[in-house]
Amino acid sequence: MSAARERATTLALSVGFLLYIESSAYLQDLGTLVIVYALLALGMYLPLALCGSLSLAYNAYAAIGAYVVAIFSRSAPDLLMLAVPVAILISMVTAALLGFVTRRLSGFHLAVATMMFGIAVHTWLLNTDAVTGGATGIGDIQTPVVFGWTPDRSSLIGLGVMLVWLIATAIAGLRGSLVGIAMRAQRESELAAAASGVPTAALRILALAAGSAIATLAGMVLALVNHFVLPDSFTIKLVFLVLFMPVLGGLATPWGAVLGALVVVAFTFGFDFFQGPGGLTFGLLTLGVLLVAPAGLLGGLAALGLRLRRGFAAARVPKGAR
Amino acid sequence: MTALRCTDIRKAYGGVDVLQGVGFAVSAGEIFGLCGANGAGKTTLMDIIGGQQTHDTGVIELDGRTLVGDVASRAHAGLARTFQRPQVAADLTLRENIALGLAGARLGSVGQLVRGFVAGMLARTTVAIELVETAATDLSLDRLDRRAGDVTFGELRLVELARALLQRPRLIMLDEPFSGVGDNGIEAIVEALRRLRARGCAILLIDHNVDLLTALADRMALLAQGEIVVTGTVAACLADEVFRRIYVGAV
Ligand SMILES: Nc1ncnc2c1ncn2[C@@H]1O[C@H](COP(=O)(O)OP(=O)(O)OP(=O)(O)O)[C@@H](O)[C@H]1O
Ligand SMILES: [Mg+2]
Numbered sequence: 001m002s003a004a005r006e007r008a009t010t011l012a013l014s015v016g017f018l019l020y021i022e023s024s025a026y027l028q029d030l031g032t033l034v035i036v037y038a039l040l041a042l043g044m045y046l047p048l049a050l051c052g053s054l055s056l057a058y059n060a061y062a063a064i065g066a067y068v069v070a071i072f073s074r075s076a077p078d079l080l081m082l083a084v085p086v087a088i089l090i091s092m093v094t095a096a097l098l099g100f101v102t103r104r105l106s107g108f109h110l111a112v113a114t115m116m117f118g119i120a121v122h123t124w125l126l127n128t129d130a131v132t133g134g135a136t137g138i139g140d141i142q143t144p145v146v147f148g149w150t151p152d153r154s155s156l157i158g159l160g161v162m163l164v165w166l167i168a169t170a171i172a173g174l175r176g177s178l179v180g181i182a183m184r185a186q187r188e189s190e191l192a193a194a195a196s197g198v199p200t201a202a203l204r205i206l207a208l209a210a211g212s213a214i215a216t217l218a219g220m221v222l223a224l225v226n227h228f229v230l231p232d233s234f235t236i237k238l239v240f241l242v243l244f245m246p247v248l249g250g251l252a253t254p255w256g257a258v259l260g261a262l263v264v265v266a267f268t269f270g271f272d273f274f275q276g277p278g279g280l281t282f283g284l285l286t287l288g289v290l291l292v293a294p295a296g297l298l299g300g301l302a303a304l305g306l307r308l309r310r311g312f313a314a315a316r317v318p319k320g321a322r
Numbered sequence: 323m324t325a326l327r328c329t330d331i332r333k334a335y336g337g338v339d340v341l342q343g344v345g346f347a348v349s350a351g352e353i354f355g356l357c358g359a360n361g362a363g364k365t366t367l368m369d370i371i372g373g374q375q376t377h378d379t380g381v382i383e384l385d386g387r388t389l390v391g392d393v394a395s396r397a398h399a400g401l402a403r404t405f406q407r408p409q410v411a412a413d414l415t416l417r418e419n420i421a422l423g424l425a426g427a428r429l430g431s432v433g434q435l436v437r438g439f440v441a442g443m444l445a446r447t448t449v450a451i452e453l454v455e456t457a458a459t460d461l462s463l464d465r466l467d468r469r470a471g472d473v474t475f476g477e478l479r480l481v482e483l484a485r486a487l488l489q490r491p492r493l494i495m496l497d498e499p500f501s502g503v504g505d506n507g508i509e510a511i512v513e514a515l516r517r518l519r520a521r522g523c524a525i526l527l528i529d530h531n532v533d534l535l536t537a538l539a540d541r542m543a544l545l546a547q548g549e550i551v552v553t554g555t556v557a558a559c560l561a562d563e564v565f566r567r568i569y570v571g572a573v
Contacts, residue, residue, distance in 0.1 A: 170443035177442025178425040179435070181414070185422045188411035192419075195372060195409070196485060197397030197426030202435055210439070 043215035052187035065219025095212035250296025325524035331380035355539030400492030412471030423488030
């Protein structure tokens with residue numbers, strides 16, 4: 001699909017999604033979850049799919065986004081908008097540091113270091129009552145005033161959907177750019193990339209920092225739409241749920257991560273059938289999809305489309321010509 | 323003008339001497355051929371210059387400046403190379419693999435990196451397609467949308483060379499660039515190297531094919547047991563007793 005057509009199609013689908021969830025408060029709740037998961041999955045997708053770097057601190061980055069908003073709302077409500085750059089900066093510096101200290105080690109070390117950090121942040125949120133409110137979290141989070149306009153819940157959700165579209169589109173652009181090529185090349189041949197002059201370690205650190213910024217936005221959306229934050233929204237379980245999404249949807253495009261988020265929410269929260277044994281069913285479902293279509297849902301769909309088109313083309317060739 | 327100068331390079335692998343004080347110089351606009359039997363240490367020497375390997379003692383200078391630092395910084399100092407076993411990103415297309423040379427050249431500093439990152443996110447910056455296409459066509463490469471993992475070894479050598487050319491190097495090092503390449507490809511490489519030489523690029527060329535090497539090189543050196551045993555103009559080498567006995571005689 002051409003870049004312009006992909007942008008138009010995904011924009012239309014995003015607007016359609018927004019109109020669909022407008023109809024009830026319950027659907028809006030689910031829609032918010034889709035936005036939050038999609039942003040987290042996109043944050044994970046960027047370093048994972050482009051650079052091959054697996055970071056597992058996404059619960060921590062989301063928590064930074066949510067809690068910085070909550071703390072600003074409690075302590076300095078007039079400066080609430082300032083929470084956005086502050087939280088993003090904290091996350092990016094953290095992610096860059098974690099990437100920097102493990103830059104010469106294997107991907108396994110990065111995964112372990114980031115996971116430990118994520119667990120530590122959750123423990124800290126639970127136990128530092130004075131700052132984070134401990135187990136009960138922080139409530140009464142205010143809505144920011146954007147240039148004199150106070151967005152209501154529906155507008156906030158609309159902004160969230162647009163944010164997902166913007167970021168997925170931006171990552172799709174990055175993939176094909178020179179930096180994207182350098183990222184994907186160093187994942188497969190560090191030797192070739194370095195010999196060409198690509199600063200491979202710096203590139204990986206940059207991708208990790210950018211991914212953490214996107215996950216931070218997820219936490220902010222959650223805090224602003226719900227008006228409260230709880231530490232148990234940011235356990236390590238969140239990371240493993242989100243880890244499925246880009247893989248399930250397909251790693252070839254960032255839209256796979258978004259589709260993965262949508263499927264997870266639809267199956268684990270939307271349908272009664274999956275309510276009870278949801279986690280197990282979902283795990284088996286993912287396994288099934290990956291066995292049938294190793295490239296994920298979108299990858300499988302693309303392969304199917306190609307085969308159908310080839311089939312039609314072959315069918316059009318007159319019998320005698322074969 | 324001297325582009326590359328190596329002085330007294332020594333290297334041992336686990337107590338075994340591989341290079342025992344190698345010194346030579348390559349001028350700008352010169353093709354310098356390096357030959358020697360299997361295991362003589364040719365690739366090791368190239369790896370040391372490129373930064374893929376460390377060396378024990380000795381100095382490497384490029385354009386009069388000591389060449390130190392990691393592989394990427396040496397590339398930005400003007401060095402490009404290909405590998406004896408072609409190194410490409412198998413899952414990327416030929417076009418993307420060639421464009422990697424442009425990417426590397428344009429992503430030197432952290433500032434360039436961040437700017438390139440933001441530009442890539444804001445719009446689908448069309449990767450300077452013409453440059454990539456021209457570099458490929460010059461080397462008789464076509465159908466650039468193929469995965470690098472799906473093409474022949476010979477084609478990968480051409481991809482590597484095209485990638486290296488896009489770095490606009492001051493010194494290019496080629497490790498057996500002709501092996502596995504078809505006749506069209508060999509002709510294209512020879513043409514490309516002559517154009518590079520005319521442009522003032524220094525070329526260090528390893529190959530076992532003495533006929534090709536002597537036809538192409540300006541000067542050459544024969545490496546044996548980690549030492550340069552014969553060096554000089556091609557004519558001088560071909561007239562040399564030792565060179566004839568060790569190398570030409572052996573082929
Ligand atoms: N990483 C390494 N560790 C230990 N020994 C090595 C290593 N790389 C090369 N050697 C040894 O160093 C010697 C020189 O190897 P090198 O690859 O430089 O030779 P070459 O001249 O390029 O040979 P060829 O013509 O076969 O490519 C060989 O004996 C080789 O076994
Ligand atoms: Mg060799």
